[in-house]
Amino acid sequence: MSDDDYKPGLIGQIKDKLISSKQQWAKDGRLLTGEASSRERNRLPPGQRLVRDWPVLDLGVQPNILLDRWQLTVGGLVGNPVKLDWNxxxxLPQSDSISDIHCVTAWSRYDNRWTGVLASDLLKLVKPKAEARHIVFQSYDGYATNVTLQMFSAADVLLAHSWDGKPLTREHGGPVRIIMPQYYLWKSAKWVKHIAFLDRDAPGYWEVRGYHNTGDPWKEDRYG
Structure with a gap:
């Protein structure tokens, strides 16, 4: 076992502790203010605090994915399923984007500079079928989260491989993660490896543990 690997017992302990505490947050309604606001009026969503650093949050495991072994597959209800290696x-068309990010644990960070593949360009490539309405992101650490096709189709959504001009680090979801700026950050799956297009909703990891199915920060959609 290499230094970058985790012992199974330790993984289990960390995961159990994190899952238990976050499920309790949902039961308690932690951080809710009840003050929904308009994103047109307020840049900072209700209940959030502005940070300058970028806090690291995960399930206790940060997979180390070598670029020559990284692979992204896109399938389900698409006309053109794809399997992409790093090259x-x-x-694919590369784009730059600047956006704010908002974590359900109540921090926000402004003006993040991303480089990656816009969701709109990926959609042109894979050609979702007419019956496709929902998407599930699956990650290398076993994580999954669900969004609607409409959410994923927004102009500011991308599959990011770089942040502030440098490759996205392992701790923040590199080589590639989803970025969906208009929703709480748990919807922006780290270490993404598969994108499935579905005709039905399929709640993901946190959604089945008490978290909101949509995750709109301006509506305080923290919990379901």
Missing amino acids: AFLD
């Missing part, structure tokens, strides 16, 4: 991913 094929970089051959």
Whole structure:
């Protein structure tokens, strides 16, 4: 076992502790203010605090994915299923984007600079079928989260591989993570490896543990 691997017992202990505490947050309604606001009026959603650093939050496991072994598959209800290795991913149209991010644990960070593949360009490639309405992101650490096709189709959504001009680090979801700026950050799956297009909703890891199915920060959609 390499230094980058985790012992199974330790993984289990960390995961159990994190899951238990966050499920309790949902039961208690922790951090809720009840003050929904308009994103047109207020840049900072209700109940959030502004930070300058970028806190690290995960399930206690940070998979170490070598670029020559990284792979992204897209399937389900699409006309053109794809399997992309690293070079094929970089051959797709690349875009730069600046956006704010908002974590359900009540911190927000402004003006993050991303480089990656816009969701709109991926959609042009895979051609979702007419019956596709929902998407599930699956990650290398076993995580999954669900969004609607409409949410994923927004102009500011992308599959990011770089942040502030540098490759996205392992701790923040590199090589590639989803970025959906208009929703709480748990919807922006780290270490993404598969994107499935579905005709039905399929709640993900936190959604089945008491968290909101949509996750709109301006509506305080923290918990279901």
